[in-house]
Amino acid sequence: MQHYNFSKVTEIFLLGFQNLQSFNLCFFLLLLIIFCVSVCGNLLIILVVSSSRSLHSPMYFFLTQLSFTDILLSTTIVPNTLHIVLYEGSPEGSFVSFIGCLTQFYFFSASESLECLLLAVMSYDRYQAICNPLHYTMVMDLTFCIKLIFLCWLMIFSMILTLSITMSYLWFCGPNIIDHFFCDFDPILELSCSDVFIIKTESRTLVVPLGIFPFTVIITSYVYIIITILKIPSLTGRQKTFSTCSSHLAVVSMFYGSTISIYMFPSQENVKKILSLFYTVITPLLNPIIYSLSNREIKQALKSNVRNMSGAFRFSWFLEVSLFTVKHT
Numbered sequence: 001m002q003h004y005n006f007s008k009v010t011e012i013f014l015l016g017f018q019n020l021q022s023f024n025l026c027f028f029l030l031l032l033i034i035f036c037v038s039v040c041g042n043l044l045i046i047l048v049v050s051s052s053r054s055l056h057s058p059m060y061f062f063l064t065q066l067s068f069t070d071i072l073l074s075t076t077i078v079p080n081t082l083h084i085v086l087y088e089g090s091p092e093g094s095f096v097s098f099i100g101c102l103t104q105f106y107f108f109s110a111s112e113s114l115e116c117l118l119l120a121v122m123s124y125d126r127y128q129a130i131c132n133p134l135h136y137t138m139v140m141d142l143t144f145c146i147k148l149i150f151l152c153w154l155m156i157f158s159m160i161l162t163l164s165i166t167m168s169y170l171w172f173c174g175p176n177i178i179d180h181f182f183c184d185f186d187p188i189l190e191l192s193c194s195d196v197f198i199i200k201t202e203s204r205t206l207v208v209p210l211g212i213f214p215f216t217v218i219i220t221s222y223v224y225i226i227i228t229i230l231k232i233p234s235l236t237g238r239q240k241t242f243s244t245c246s247s248h249l250a251v252v253s254m255f256y257g258s259t260i261s262i263y264m265f266p267s268q269e270n271v272k273k274i275l276s277l278f279y280t281v282i283t284p285l286l287n288p289i290i291y292s293l294s295n296r297e298i299k300q301a302l303k304s305n306v307r308n309m310s311g312a313f314r315f316s317w318f319l320e321v322s323l324f325t326v327k328h329t
Contacts, residue, residue: 008173009098009172009191010097010098011097011176012095012098012101012177013094013095013176014084014096014178014181014183015179015181016081016085016088016181017085017088017181024085028085031082034285035074035082037285038070038284038285039071039074039075041285041289042067042071042074042288043071045063045064045067045291045298046067048301049063049301054297054300054301055301058140058142059125059126059129061145062121062122062125062149066118066251069111069114069115070283070287072110072111073111073115074281074284076108077104077182077281078280078281080182081182081281096183098172101183101188102164102167102168104182104183105167105183105184105185105188106161106164108182108183108184108280109160109163109185110160112279113206113211115255116214116215117152119248119251119255120213120214120215120217121149122248123217123221123222123245123248123252124217124221125140126221126225127221127222127224128140129244130245155209156210159206160206162202163199163202163206167188170194170196170199171194172191172192172193178190178191180272180276181273184276185203225245228241229242243294247290247294250290251287254286255279255283258275258283259279262275262276
């Protein structure tokens, strides 16, 4: 390793969203509302699926994992972004420790990569349900689904941990300014004084199992799904079958559309920030909305839970009033 006559960087300065001094408070409130709604929406999906027997199926089990991943992504990115926006231009809001920067990169990369794998797993589930319905329950049983999810979590966090450890051994001697609102891979490497050939090679290697392979599974699954749907004779049957995967297809299009678009504008930092804001902040908000609004079973389960809660509340209120009346008679 080469040695430099500079002190090692211990803090990273995140520029965030520049020239927003007049709109900082409005932007802060908007991000805060989006964060609260996205976290509550994804928690609601998890609670509704967990409490409703009618939703105890592989598709909704994978949906809870996707919601948990969205919560992890939001809590990794948004709180620090809110701090930067609120204290824009001041050292108090813009500086983050080097260890904190690597930690944010680790959880951000892990949650994004995990979402890629989960979307692939969900597309395979839809393929089995539509193209192989007679053997669906035998193939997609609970044990297989749990093993599949466990394998995804284990593979993601071990691979990203290896990449993060390699990054921590790089030498950072200055500058320490990142023109972004969070610690992403390329902006961190731009600050390194070491040779980054090895870690870039390592990251390109990880693109295959964490990016290209899941995307190939999704495309292949939907090719077979579309072929199967076109073979259904009635229009009503085709529409009903397609509705079972329309929510997933919308989420896939939104996620990969925003991710791929970033690589189409490699030198335009403002465009990259907006697109990054979309898939780190907006996507976790839209995912539960898409699934809850376009899925009849989730809407019915949600209404049923609301009725049960209101009924329990009315019964509790009636019981308290009755006890109070008896006590004072």
